[in-house]
Amino acid sequence: MKQTPFIAVEGAIGAGKTTLATMLAQEMNIPLIKEIVEENPFLGKFYENIDEWSFQLEMFFLCNRYKQLEDTGLQYIANHKPVISDYHIYKNLIFSERTLKGVQRDKYRQIYHLLTDDLPKPDIILYIRADLETLLYRIKKRERVFEQSMDTAYLGQLILDYEEAMASIAINEPSTQIITIDGNLIDFVENKEHFAQIASDLKELIHERIQHT
Numbered sequence: 001m002k003q004t005p006f007i008a009v010e011g012a013i014g015a016g017k018t019t020l021a022t023m024l025a026q027e028m029n030i031p032l033i034k035e036i037v038e039e040n041p042f043l044g045k046f047y048e049n050i051d052e053w054s055f056q057l058e059m060f061f062l063c064n065r066y067k068q069l070e071d072t073g074l075q076y077i078a079n080h081k082p083v084i085s086d087y088h089i090y091k092n093l094i095f096s097e098r099t100l101k102g103v104q105r106d107k108y109r110q111i112y113h114l115l116t117d118d119l120p121k122p123d124i125i126l127y128i129r130a131d132l133e134t135l136l137y138r139i140k141k142r143e144r145v146f147e148q149s150m151d152t153a154y155l156g157q158l159i160l161d162y163e164e165a166m167a168s169i170a171i172n173e174p175s176t177q178i179i180t181i182d183g184n185l186i187d188f189v190e191n192k193e194h195f196a197q198i199a200s201d202l203k204e205l206i207h208e209r210i211q212h213t
């Protein structure tokens, strides 16, 4: 096992990935890799008309994440520096398998594998699992205008897709350790003890990995 961890925070839309990754980066004094949201020119259009804009949006996310992770590999992982990101590259497939159809989906899949198969993959995933009610509440509270008309069925399906994806990673990438956080009950934003427990579990896991290197 590698000594220097690459940690990714994952979960469906509004689960709290960016919030938790930012808090942990600060607590552990490690760099944070954050996905681009506000500068994304296709997100607003996508939520208005998924069929029309999905290919552009998925390709935009893929290219951005590809570049970020390529840089992360060179800057941090190759130099044995720990790093935390608010996504796993696999989320591109989770979303695209739902939003794309037919030839576009086939082409995207090929491009995805071509670009990402040799990218650095996280050693540890913090998976925030939350139900539809919790996510809808948080998306509303966050007030991103383009997300307010999000189809509930789309979000509900993504929750299921995330469950399947995490189970698949657990089987197909056994060196990746997944810590599941109950996002309905654990309030790492308001409750200091909840956050302290997550940080302590993560540090212990990293320590164990170092011991077993």
Ligand SMILES: Nc1ncnc2c1ncn2[C@@H]1O[C@H](COP(=O)(O)OP(=O)(O)OP(=O)(O)O)[C@@H](O)[C@H]1O
Pocket (backbone or CB within 6 Å): 011, 012, 013, 014, 015, 016, 017, 018, 019, 020, 086, 138, 139, 141, 142, 183, 186, 187, 188, 189, 190
């Ligand atoms: N555990 C939590 N308890 C209470 N509020 C939370 C919790 N996690 C996140 N929030 C709140 O929910 C909103 C969404 O959080 P955040 O932006 O971190 O989610 P995200 O998973 O990064 O979203 P996205 O999928 O859109 O990137 C924010 O307003 C945040 O303060």
Ligand SMILES: Nc1nc(=O)c2ncn([C@H]3C[C@H](O)[C@@H](CO)O3)c2[nH]1
Pocket (backbone or CB within 6 Å): 013, 037, 043, 057, 058, 061, 091, 092, 095, 096, 099, 147
């Ligand atoms: N279709 C699609 N594909 C992705 O890879 C992807 N990654 C994030 N998102 C959406 C969720 C939030 O609204 C917003 C910020 O995370 O962007 C995505 N949407």
